[in-house]
Amino acid sequence: MKRLFLILILPLIFSCSNENTSTIQSASPLAWDAEKKLEELGISLPQASSPVANYVNAVKVGNLLFLSGKGPGLPDGSFITGKVGEELSIEQGREAARLVGIAQLAVLKSELGDLNKVKRIVKVLGMVNCGSEFTQQPQVINGFSDLMVEVFGEKGKHARSAVGMNALPMDIAVEIELIVEIEE
DSSP states (O other): OHHHHHHHHHHHHHHHHHHHHHHHHHHHHHHOOHHHHHHHTTOOOOOOOOOSSSSOSEEEETTEEEEEEEOOBOTTSOBOBSOBTTTBOHHHHHHHHHHHHHHHHHHHHHHHSOGGGEEEEEEEEEEEEBOTTOOOHHHHHHHHHHHHHHHHGGGGOOEEEEEEESOOGGGBSEEEEEEEEEOO
C-alpha cells in the first residue's frame, strides 16, 4: 500500500511544485527593473568614489562581487561624521546609512554597467560609529537595507550584521560593505 502511494502521489506533488516554482522564477526577474526603480525614487547616482588607500572598490570572484566599505559621502566631497546617539540622532544615522546605499549603488553601476545584472544582495555588514551604551545599530542600518529593497525588490533582501564601533575612519557615522550575486 505504501509503495502504491509513492508511485501514484509523489509524481503529482513534484509536478505541481515544479510548475509553481518555474512560474515564480520566470515571472520574478522580468517584473522588476532596478534602473527604472531608481528613476521613480528620484535618485541619480553620483560617480563612484575612488578608494582612499591601497585597495579597490570591488573584487569579483565567480558570480559574487565583494564591495569595499563606503561611508556617507555628501555632494561636496565631505562626509556625515560623528557618533550616532551622541552628536547624531538615530534618524540622522539612518539617513547616513541610506547615503552609503547610494554610494554602493554607484559602485555597482560602475562595475556592472546595469543594476539589473544584480541577481541578489547577499550579505551586508553595517558598522555604526557610536558609544558603548548605544544599542540601536539595526535601526540605523535599516536606512541601507530599506533602500536595497526599494531598488531591487525581493532581490534586495539580504543577510545582515549591524554592529557598533568606537571609531570609524575620518570619524564617519556609518560604514557599510556588501556581497552581491551577479548575472554572469
